[in-house]
Amino acid sequence: MRTFTSHDILFLLQAARWTLALSLLAFVGGGLGGAILAVGRISRVRALRSLASLYIQVVQGTPLLIQLFIWYFGISLLGADLSPIVAAAIALTLYSSAFFAEIWRGAIQSIAKGQWESASSLGLTRFETLWYVILPQSLRPALPPTVGFMVQIVKNTSLAALVGFVELARAGQLVNNITFQPLPVFACVAVIYFAICFPLSALSRWLERRTHGHRQLVRGT
Amino acid sequence: MSYTFQFGEVLRYWPLLVQGAINTLVFSVIAMVAGLAIGVVGASCRISSSRVLRAIAGAYVEVVRNTPLLVQLFLFYFGLPALGLRLSTSQAAILALTFNTGAYSTEIVRAGIESIHRSQIEASTSLGISRLQTFLHVVLPQGLERVYPALASQFVLMMLASSVVSAIGAEELTAYGNRIQSENFRAMEVFFVCAAVYLGLTYLMRVLLAAVAYVAFPRRRALGSV
Amino acid sequence: MAIVNLSGVRKSYGALTVLRDVSLAVERGAVVALVGRSGSGKSTLLRCINGLEPIDGGEVVVDGRRVEQNEASLRQLRQEIGIVFQSYNLFPHLTVERNVTLALSLVKKMSAQEGRAVAEKVLSQVGLREKMAAYPEQLSGGQQQRVAIARSLAMQPKLMLFDEVTSALDPELKEEVLKVMEGLAREGMTMILVTHEMDFARRVADQVVFMHQGRIHEQGPPSRLFAEPETPEFRQFIASTLN
Numbered sequence: 136m137r138t139f140t141s142h143d144i145l146f147l148l149q150a151a152r153w154t155l156a157l158s159l160l161a162f163v164g165g166g167l168g169g170a171i172l173a174v175g176r177i178s179r180v181r182a183l184r185s186l187a188s189l190y191i192q193v194v195q196g197t198p199l200l201i202q203l204f205i206w207y208f209g210i211s212l213l214g215a216d217l218s219p220i221v222a223a224a225i226a227l228t229l230y231s232s233a234f235f236a237e238i239w240r241g242a243i244q245s246i247a248k249g250q251w252e253s254a255s256s257l258g259l260t261r262f263e264t265l266w267y268v269i270l271p272q273s274l275r276p277a278l279p280p281t282v283g284f285m286v287q288i289v290k291n292t293s294l295a296a297l298v299g300f301v302e303l304a305r306a307g308q309l310v311n312n313i314t315f316q317p318l319p320v321f322a323c324v325a326v327i328y329f330a331i332c333f334p335l336s337a338l339s340r341w342l343e344r345r346t347h348g349h350r351q352l353v354r355g356t
Numbered sequence: 357m358s359y360t361f362q363f364g365e366v367l368r369y370w371p372l373l374v375q376g377a378i379n380t381l382v383f384s385v386i387a388m389v390a391g392l393a394i395g396v397v398g399a400s401c402r403i404s405s406s407r408v409l410r411a412i413a414g415a416y417v418e419v420v421r422n423t424p425l426l427v428q429l430f431l432f433y434f435g436l437p438a439l440g441l442r443l444s445t446s447q448a449a450i451l452a453l454t455f456n457t458g459a460y461s462t463e464i465v466r467a468g469i470e471s472i473h474r475s476q477i478e479a480s481t482s483l484g485i486s487r488l489q490t491f492l493h494v495v496l497p498q499g500l501e502r503v504y505p506a507l508a509s510q511f512v513l514m515m516l517a518s519s520v521v522s523a524i525g526a527e528e529l530t531a532y533g534n535r536i537q538s539e540n541f542r543a544m545e546v547f548f549v550c551a552a553v554y555l556g557l558t559y560l561m562r563v564l565l566a567a568v569a570y571v572a573f574p575r576r577r578a579l580g581s582v
Numbered sequence: 583m584a585i586v587n588l589s590g591v592r593k594s595y596g597a598l599t600v601l602r603d604v605s606l607a608v609e610r611g612a613v614v615a616l617v618g619r620s621g622s623g624k625s626t627l628l629r630c631i632n633g634l635e636p637i638d639g640g641e642v643v644v645d646g647r648r649v650e651q652n653e654a655s656l657r658q659l660r661q662e663i664g665i666v667f668q669s670y671n672l673f674p675h676l677t678v679e680r681n682v683t684l685a686l687s688l689v690k691k692m693s694a695q696e697g698r699a700v701a702e703k704v705l706s707q708v709g710l711r712e713k714m715a716a717y718p719e720q721l722s723g724g725q726q727q728r729v730a731i732a733r734s735l736a737m738q739p740k741l742m743l744f745d746e747v748t749s750a751l752d753p754e755l756k757e758e759v760l761k762v763m764e765g766l767a768r769e770g771m772t773m774i775l776v777t778h779e780m781d782f783a784r785r786v787a788d789q790v791v792f793m794h795q796g797r798i799h800e801q802g803p804p805s806r807l808f809a810e811p812e813t814p815e816f817r818q819f820i821a822s823t824l825n
Contacts, residue, residue: 193551193555196516196554196555196558196559197516197551197554197555197558198516198517198518198519198520198530198551198554199516199517199519200519200520200522200530201519201530201533201547201550201551201554202551204530204533204534204543204547205543205544205547205548205551208537208543208544208547209543209544209547209548210544211543212359212542212543212544213359213544214359286421286422290422290423290424290425291424293424293425293426293427294426294520296426296523297426297520297523304424304426304427304430307427307430308430311430311434316438317430317431317434317435317437317438318431318435318438318439321427321430321431321434321435322431322435324427324430325419325423325427325428325431328422328423328424328427329418329419329422329423332421332422332423333418333422336418336421336422352463352464352467352503352506353421353460353463354460354464354506354509354510354513355421355460355513356425356456356460356513356514356517475667475669475671476671476673478634478667478671479667479671479672479673479730480673480684480685481656481657481660482632482634482660482663482664482665483660483661483684483685483689483733483734483737484657484658484660484661484685484689484737485657485684485685485688485689486653486657486688487653489688493684493688494673494684497675498673498674498675501675573675574677575674575675575676575717578677578717578720579717579719579720
């Protein structure tokens with residue numbers, strides 16, 4: 136047993152890089168998946184719509200932690216051994232994609248129907264309408280909640296600690312196991328998370344005020 | 357891929373799974389009720405004329421929203437004993453979930469309260485009704501009704517997120533799932549079954565929350581909009 | 583003795599002065615119509631009487647008591663003064679009955695039974711007894727405004743204020759509200775109303791007060807005032823309301 140020192144803080148900061156890396160992976164992967172799902176949700180093919188919708192319902196209706204356990208513990212039984220970071224990246228990607236899909240579908244559907252009608256009456260195909268007319272307009276309403284969900288992603292990466300991946304939360308546990316000073320250790324961990332998340336929250340809020348002139352309701356844990 | 361699923365290996369633990377689901381639901385309902393109460397108080401602070409109260413409530417909301425639930429849980433479970441307050445795993449779990457839900461509820465309830473037009477307050481106080489009574493009988497019920505959908509989806513999110521309290525060994529569905537898979541080495545099946553149970557809990561919560569709305573908001577019932 | 587006494591009332595919003603040195607006395611049982619263009623300060627004046635607008639100078643005395651901006655005295659005062667607003671301001675989450683009985687139970691500490699009896703009485707008075715169980719949005723605008731009047735009447739006020747209560751209503755719905763108000767006047771209720779209904783003011787009011795640029799520009803009984811307006815502003819105003 137020893138005291139909590141600046142070395143430990145350095146260790147936590149280094150671990151925070153993995154939190155950032157994992158967040159970035161989940162953001163990029165979730166973004167791609169979310170885009171595909173969002174298109175599926177507004178597709179004219181009924182089967183695609185239902186499939187995307189089913190996926191979203193299941194992912195949003197079950198805990199991220201359970202999804203992570205399935206990838207980490209479950210898949211290894213099938214013979215493919217996933218390292219904690221790969222399992223975490225997959226789970227976070229699949230989880231985030233469902234949320235991004237819903238955020239972006241909402242933004243796309245917030246664009247007035249008249250835009251679809253006038254574009255198609257000019258002879259644009261459905262895809263051209265989406266790409267040249269609808270998407271550029273939905274960017275503005277989509278941006279604030281997208282940034283807002285990035286805060287959720289950063290916080291969600293802490294679950295990777297529970298499959299043993301040494302990111303910020305797990306590093307905190309390790310330091311605590313040595314120092315037995317939970318209060319300063321976890322307070323320090325919280326401060327680092329706060330330092331990452333707060334600017335994103337503030338940015339999201341600023342964007343919201345600029346887009347809507349008011350704040351929208353944030354939900355999360 | 358020669359894995360054969362053996363769900364029987366999991367289902368024979370059904371009493372444990374049922375107990376786990378019940379515990380998850382109990383944790384969530386307590387955190388929901390207490391969190392909503394905090395939300396109402398917090399929202400009142402956020403709109404109060406006292407700068408100090410506004411700052412405290414604002415800081416609370418920001419701290420919770422910008423740190424992971426898992427870290428909040430660790431602070432309560434490992435940190436509080438350092439201050440001489442020893443909590444059981446369940447107590448720490450409920451405390452962390454309540455603390456977390458309270459912050460999100462604060463912002464949601466505040467939005468609801470702020471959406472109620474000033475003229476409602478004028479009409480009420482013009483009848484000699486006090487400011488506190490006006491808040492409780494005129495502003496708050498309407499505000500809650502307006503943001504109820506947001507509150508309900510927040511509560512479902514919280515129920516699902518409550519699985520992280522298994523990290524300190526709090527006895528709920530995920531913790532029991534972990535226990536079962538450490539006995540039967542059937543992680544895949546165990547967590548699939550857990551996922552299915554959570555999915556069921558999600559629908560159950562939605563039904564319960566809709567039932568609460570039905571009772572709590574007679575106007576919407578009368579107008580057929582529930 | 584006058585039930586309402588305003589003396590030297592001043593009020594401004596920042597640089598904008600809305601009331602300049604207004605003095606007015608209203609006798610018990612009188613019906614006073616405040617008329618004037620929008621922005622002339624008549625609604626503000628009305629709202630000063632029950633303390634909804636704090637004043638910057640002068641004094642408002644109602645029923646022998648000075649109107650002060652502290653909660654306890656305002657609560658006391660407002661039990662004596664009913665006010666009806668342009669936009670009805672019913673409580674949308676409560677039934678018509680509960681709209682009427684809320685203040686009865688919270689302020690007058692009446693039992694549910696007593697409250698219900700009062701609600702039945704005042705709602706009958708405005709012809710809406712059968713709507714007790716309805717919610718405001720199930721009613722027409724005219725009906726909602728009549729419920730708002732009943733809600734105020736239930737408190738047995740000594741004075742009723744009406745702030746452009748028919749302005750938001752379609753012409754055919756105005757009549758039903760004006761009829762209720764006329765009935766109240768006949769029964770001897772003291773009423774101060776801000777209105778654009780010149781015919782109503784002419785017929786029902788004992789005194790018409792013409793406001794212009796935050797001042798009382800001209801006042802007197804409607805028979806004289808409308809027949810021989812003294813100032814060019816009032817003459818112009820009357821002409822503008824004719825069409």
